Amino acid sequence: MIGSILKQIGIFALYILVQVLILNNILFFGYINPYLYVLFLITLPSNISRTSLLLIGFAMGLIIDIFSGTPGYNAFASVLVTYAAPLLQKMFGPREDHDIMIIPSFKSYRIGMFIQYALVLVIIHHFSFFIIEYGSLSHIGSILLKTGLSSLFTMLLIIVVETFKSKR
Amino acid sequence: MKALLRFFIHFRVFFLFLALEIISLILIVKHNQFQRSAFLNSSNAVMGKIYETSNNVYEYFGLKRDNLSLAHENTELKQKLYTLETELNFLKQDTSYQGRKEMAIDKKYTFITAKVINATTNKLKNFITLDKGRLDGIKEEMGVINEHGIVGIVSSVSDHFSVVLPIINPSSRISAKVKDKNQTGSVIWEGADERIALLEEVPLYIPVHVGDTVVSSGYSSIFPEGIDIGKVKVLRKENDNYFYIEIELLANFNKLSYVDVIDFKNAEEEKGLEEETRKGAEK
Numbered sequence: 001m002i003g004s005i006l007k008q009i010g011i012f013a014l015y016i017l018v019q020v021l022i023l024n025n026i027l028f029f030g031y032i033n034p035y036l037y038v039l040f041l042i043t044l045p046s047n048i049s050r051t052s053l054l055l056i057g058f059a060m061g062l063i064i065d066i067f068s069g070t071p072g073y074n075a076f077a078s079v080l081v082t083y084a085a086p087l088l089q090k091m092f093g094p095r096e097d098h099d100i101m102i103i104p105s106f107k108s109y110r111i112g113m114f115i116q117y118a119l120v121l122v123i124i125h126h127f128s129f130f131i132i133e134y135g136s137l138s139h140i141g142s143i144l145l146k147t148g149l150s151s152l153f154t155m156l157l158i159i160v161v162e163t164f165k166s167k168r
Numbered sequence: 169m170k171a172l173l174r175f176f177i178h179f180r181v182f183f184l185f186l187a188l189e190i191i192s193l194i195l196i197v198k199h200n201q202f203q204r205s206a207f208l209n210s211s212n213a214v215m216g217k218i219y220e221t222s223n224n225v226y227e228y229f230g231l232k233r234d235n236l237s238l239a240h241e242n243t244e245l246k247q248k249l250y251t252l253e254t255e256l257n258f259l260k261q262d263t264s265y266q267g268r269k270e271m272a273i274d275k276k277y278t279f280i281t282a283k284v285i286n287a288t289t290n291k292l293k294n295f296i297t298l299d300k301g302r303l304d305g306i307k308e309e310m311g312v313i314n315e316h317g318i319v320g321i322v323s324s325v326s327d328h329f330s331v332v333l334p335i336i337n338p339s340s341r342i343s344a345k346v347k348d349k350n351q352t353g354s355v356i357w358e359g360a361d362e363r364i365a366l367l368e369e370v371p372l373y374i375p376v377h378v379g380d381t382v383v384s385s386g387y388s389s390i391f392p393e394g395i396d397i398g399k400v401k402v403l404r405k406e407n408d409n410y411f412y413i414e415i416e417l418l419a420n421f422n423k424l425s426y427v428d429v430i431d432f433k434n435a436e437e438e439k440g441l442e443e444e445t446r447k448g449a450e451k
Contacts, residue, residue, distance in 0.1 A: 021222045024288070033290050050181040058188045067215055068288070069295045069331070072195030079188045132196055133292050
């Protein structure tokens with residue numbers, strides 16, 4: 001039990017470092033900034049209580065915010081994601097065995113369902129993030145473009161990481 | 169009372185969600201208001217250290233490019249030195265030379281070289297972190313340039329690190345003019361492209377052409393006069409009085425490695441005097 005918690009904390013730190021040191025420096029056409037750390041939040045085991053899930057999301061978002069100099073931006077979007085994730089898991093996840101612990105993945109959800117599940121949450125995260133970044137809806141064109149392109153790129157990364165995880 | 173408590177416990181997830189979102193929003197709004205404050209930004213000592221370490225690794229990948237740009241700058245400086253020496257030799261024959269020499273020695277500006285350890289260009293509110301801070305003589309509101317032109321203005325300082333508000337941040341506003349013309353305007357950035365900024369407040373009667381260089385005006389105590397900012401790229405009438413001018417920024421924000429922070433020796437004296445005059449005028 002303690003071993004698995006320590007492992008999760010290690011993965012938590014790894015996602016933050018990858019996000020802050022590598023992904024935040026990526027720049028494609030001035031519009032794409034992938035946020036892979038969302039994957040950590042949406043693949044936490046289903047037996048975690050919803051309140052702890054929200055707190056984990058808030059903590060992760062806030063740490064990334066502190067590194068990126070954008071206090072509140074990622075925290076807001078992450079809390080939204082961790083609030084919505086359990087609701088979406090009921091819609092996209094396997095129907096049977098509600099009491100068994102499930103970790104969302106290609107295997108447990110089947111590939112198509114997992115991609116849809118991740119896509120909805122990634123779009124929720126990116127859309128809210130870019131609305132906050134622009135501060136209003138008056139640049140809705142840029143917001144939608146950034147959301148679309150960044151979501152595409154984040155999803156590509158998520159598929160790569162999940163494929164790697166399922167092969168292991 | 170019991171019912172109320174039960175209500176809160178029943179909907180605890182939702183209320184926690186609401187509370188966390190409100191905290192986030194407060195942080196966001198505060199950040200917008202006090203962008204200059206060092207609160208939660210990367211001049212924070214721990215973050216600075218981590219960025220510095222990661223930058224040490226990244227730096228190796230840019231060595232070739234940096235060497236090339238240094239060599240280029242070297243050549244340019246040699247050329248300048250040669251021109252100045254020739255001029256000096258010529259002036260030495262002039263009898264009034266001694267007086268002028270004293271003026272030249274009065275160094276108004278000194279430069280502090282700093283390394284860029286973190287920079288964003290793909291955000292709306294971009295920031296740059298430098299590896300020098302208060303202990304190295306950097307203060308808030310100092311100008312930052314590199315070999316190509318103006319980069320930005322120091323916005324917050326900690327003991328060992330400082331954060332720069334670059335031209336490519338909507339809060340940035342730099343007093344500028346078209347080279348050799350006297351009318352001043354402001355360089356601002358609207359957030360679309362990290363290479364393009366706007367020059368505002370230039371009236372139509374000023375003869376501006378595409379390709380003209382835009383330089384600092386020297387009206388503020390932050391930058392000396394005549395430091396390059398960009399080149400006029402798009403020029404058209406905005407309304408009956410003013411031009412709409414797009415300028416291509418000369419400092420390449422994607423490839424910043426070393427910058428110079430300008431220390432204007434008399435900045436405080438100048439500011440103090442201006443403040444006093446303003447107060448006197450209000451009385």
